[in-house]
Amino acid sequence: MDQLKPQYAMYSWAQTNPMANKTVVDMVPPEMLHLVDAHWYQFPPMNPLWHGILGFVIGVLGVISILGNSMVIYIFSSTKTLRTPSNLLVVNLAFSDFLMMFTMFPPMVINCYHETWVFGPFMCEIYAMCGSLFGCASIWTMTMIALDRYNVIVKGISAKPMTNKNAMLRILFVWAFALVWTIAPMFGWNRYVPEGNMTACGTDYLSKDWLSRSYILVYSIFVYFLPLFTIIYSYFFIIQAVSAHEKAMREQAKKMNVTSLRGNDEKSSEAKLAKVALTTISLWFVAWTPYLVINYSGVFETATISPLFTIWGSLFAKANAVYNPIVYAISHPKYKQALQKKFPSLSCTEPAEDSASVATGVTGVSEEKA
Numbered sequence: 315m316d317q318l319k320p321q322y323a324m325y326s327w328a329q330t331n332p333m334a335n336k337t338v339v340d341m342v343p344p345e346m347l348h349l350v351d352a353h354w355y356q357f358p359p360m361n362p363l364w365h366g367i368l369g370f371v372i373g374v375l376g377v378i379s380i381l382g383n384s385m386v387i388y389i390f391s392s393t394k395t396l397r398t399p400s401n402l403l404v405v406n407l408a409f410s411d412f413l414m415m416f417t418m419f420p421p422m423v424i425n426c427y428h429e430t431w432v433f434g435p436f437m438c439e440i441y442a443m444c445g446s447l448f449g450c451a452s453i454w455t456m457t458m459i460a461l462d463r464y465n466v467i468v469k470g471i472s473a474k475p476m477t478n479k480n481a482m483l484r485i486l487f488v489w490a491f492a493l494v495w496t497i498a499p500m501f502g503w504n505r506y507v508p509e510g511n512m513t514a515c516g517t518d519y520l521s522k523d524w525l526s527r528s529y530i531l532v533y534s535i536f537v538y539f540l541p542l543f544t545i546i547y548s549y550f551f552i553i554q555a556v557s558a559h560e561k562a563m564r565e566q567a568k569k570m571n572v573t574s575l576r577g578n579d580e581k582s583s584e585a586k587l588a589k590v591a592l593t594t595i596s597l598w599f600v601a602w603t604p605y606l607v608i609n610y611s612g613v614f615e616t617a618t619i620s621p622l623f624t625i626w627g628s629l630f631a632k633a634n635a636v637y638n639p640i641v642y643a644i645s646h647p648k649y650k651q652a653l654q655k656k657f658p659s660l661s662c663t664e665p666a667e668d669s670a671s672v673a674t675g676v677t678g679v680s681e682e683k684a
Contacts, residue, residue: 338621341430342512349435349507351520357621360511362429368513368625369426375636376419382639383412385657390643393652399481400462404642406485407455411635414448417441418632425513442506442515443496449602449631450492450537452638456598457541458484459642460548468555495533504529510621514628519612520619527613538606545598549591590645597641601634 338357339350386408390396421441425431431438465473499505499517504526507518519530605627611617643649 338510338512341428342508343430343432343434346431346435346438346508349438349505350512351507351518353520353619354510354512354621357510360429360621364622364625365426365429365511365513368511368629369423371629372419372426372632373423375633376415376423379415379419379632379635379639380412382636383408383415385653386639386643386649387412389649389652389656392656393648395648396646396652399476399478400459400466401646402478402481402485403455403459403462404646406488407452407459407638407642410448410451410455411638414445414452414635415632417444417448422514422628430512431508431515438508438515439500439506442517443500445514445516445631446499447492447496450495451488452634453537453541453598453602454488454491455485456594456638456642457544458488460545460594464548464552467552470555495537498529509628510619510624512621514624516627517609519609530609530613534606534609538602542595542598546595549595553591590641594641597634597637601630604630 336359337355338359339347339354340359342350387405390401390405390408418441421433421437425433433441462476465476502525504521505518506515508514509516517530517533518526521527608619608624608627611619
């Protein structure tokens, strides 16, 4: 009898506690169950407060991102001085980020309200496909921007200037490359499934077969590590080139017995560029690393992935679409001038001499080299 007491106590607790036998999968519609991995059945339902917080945050980020990226596209497209080949890449980045949040945040807000995915299996695949497509396009557009800056600053006057045709070919490559990775799960190389919180969908990183695992590993190489190292490589040599140029400028000033050849400019282009480069790389790393950690935790089974843990991957990646307009557009002095003219109440301009353009390859440095 004594041995039966613990079992009886557990049975009584289960009968009196309505949450005892419930899981995070219970609210998922029956037609979605074939996409849900058995891993998620061990977790109880998430606290509704988390769904409310996630829905609110994603809603706010979505509105800010759509407005911010729309403004970038409008100003760069309608301002003649900003319609340059290099700035086509910035416009493409804003366009990709706009589509990311335009397709991602409304369904997620609705699902957070219902505390589960309510749009059916087909829309789950479409949702995840859009996230993969626009995320990959944004990542590789940022890589192309870094390579363009490398070409302008490091190679200097020997560099072949980018033309509209070259810019459009790069943009076409970005979207074609992203599309290849997007449609692969639709044809059996991995698949799109609900994430642990059941309010969003993404790639399947829990399947144990190596066909599914190989997709995650190869995808991470071409859509995470390769772009990251390319951006770091580009900015390393950009800063090195600007540093050498600054040193030459100081030596020339010393020969001419003047304090500086830059007039009243208190900040060097080297310091400005280093700050923006560090910001760019750091924000990129913060945005996409949580997703990598979650996917690798599932593939290599290094940690137990909880539904709450999966929230952060979606949150950080989508936040990238909010601050990209700030990093890549507002750091551009001509953009800030156009912003002041078209939207005076939103402008954050600085004196012209203190805003060397990083988005166009540090204009001041490029002109001095020429």
